């Protein structure tokens with residue numbers, strides 16, 4: 001079967017539905033192909049409150065915390081609020097927007113993409129269908145169906161094990177959550193530095209997760225499962241009933257797609273995971289409308305698919321986003337070379353910075369000057385031996401490569 005669309009989106013996660021609804025609301029004829037287009041999302045999504053507030057979506061939070069603690073359960077990120085997204089409501093909101101603008105949902109799996117001479121493409125599905133569209137958006141998540149892959153050994157992973165549980169009380173006052181409690185699980189803790197992420201949902205329910213921010217090779221989730229149990233026991237937090245478990249494995253540094261290619265990468269498939277946090281949902285939501293506008297303008301008045309793709313790539317990766325990614329990747333590489341003790345010491349210094357600077361570093365993108373300011377500022381709070389070894393890393397090959405990237409992306413999208 002052949003059908004002509006302006007846009008076909010592969011994937012119906014947050015990125016796919018955000019892209020499909022935004023494209024359709026710009027008047028583009030849009031199809032969305034995924035194995036189960038309305039299948040329930042399982043992840044526990046959260047982000048900074050202002051990220052959804054800026055998009056007029058802050059009614060999607062089920063919980064908010066205005067007292068965000070870091071490092072040792074005492075230190076606060078002043079003026080920052082964090083929120084837990086009501087995932088079923090979030091998904092329904094995007095699905096409704098898609099349906100309201102007549103997105104054609106197609107259950108199925110993309111197998112291959114065939115580019116046509118004029119620049120449009122056919123998506124070939126596992127069950128033998130062909131979907132013909134001017135522009136194809138790959139939003140197929142970390143598997144990145146149509147995007148380039150890199151050697152598995154070079155990938156750095158965030159791993160976590162979490163539970164949503166009924167508990168016999170917990171230590172957090174109202175409005176307080178732990179973003180990264182880096183205290184060791186026990187006095188002779190020998191493992192990689194992991195932290196507790198804790199979202200108190202009521203006086204008797206919590207979501208708690210033990211996370212290794214970044215490691216290469218990947219830390220097995222099972223070891224974090226054990227650590228979480230030990231940590232909760234050490235805190236005297238008694239679990240009465242586990243309501244839900246969450247296994248989390250996020251590749252942090254997947255290769256950016258080549259931006260000369262026709263197929264657009266979006267969300268986790270498009271390298272939009274922030275390498276320093278593993279987050280991408282808020283960025284995908286914010287980027288969906290500019291992406292849709294760029295495609296619509298590119299196709300206007302008989303514009304070619306190639307023109308639309310180029311405009312779309314530019315909207316996704318302006319110079320600032322490319323530079324921010326280079327700095328975040330540099331920070332990631334620096335972190336991957338630290339021992340557990342040095343990782344804890346580094347975050348002790350990092351979270352001693354003014355909260356706005358910390359937030360800028362953790363945001364999807366920020367001006368390079370702010371990011372470098374944050375890295376240098378964190379260095380000033382470190383003991384000389386650690387500061388010295390980080391400075392040495394800064395002038396190593398990684399530092400020189402960062403400088404090259406900053407210079408080559410200085411003027412905007414290449």
Ligand SMILES: Cc1cc2nc3c(=O)[nH]c(=O)nc-3n(C[C@H](O)[C@H](O)[C@H](O)COP(=O)(O)OP(=O)(O)OC[C@H]3O[C@@H](n4cnc5c(N)ncnc54)[C@H](O)[C@@H]3O)c2cc1C
Nearest residue numbers: 011012013014015045046110140141248267268279280281
């Ligand atoms: C457990 C967990 C918790 C996370 N929590 C957060 C968080 O709190 N905040 C945050 O910002 N990020 C979080 N992340 C990271 C990231 O934002 C998520 O991975 C997010 O789901 C990425 O969205 P996406 O739409 O790009 O991809 P996905 O959600 O992975 O969606 C991919 C879609 O593509 C479909 N698909 C795959 N292959 C094909 C194919 N060949 N053909 C057709 N369809 C295909 C899939 O079925 C799915 O619909 C978390 C990740 C995990 C794993």
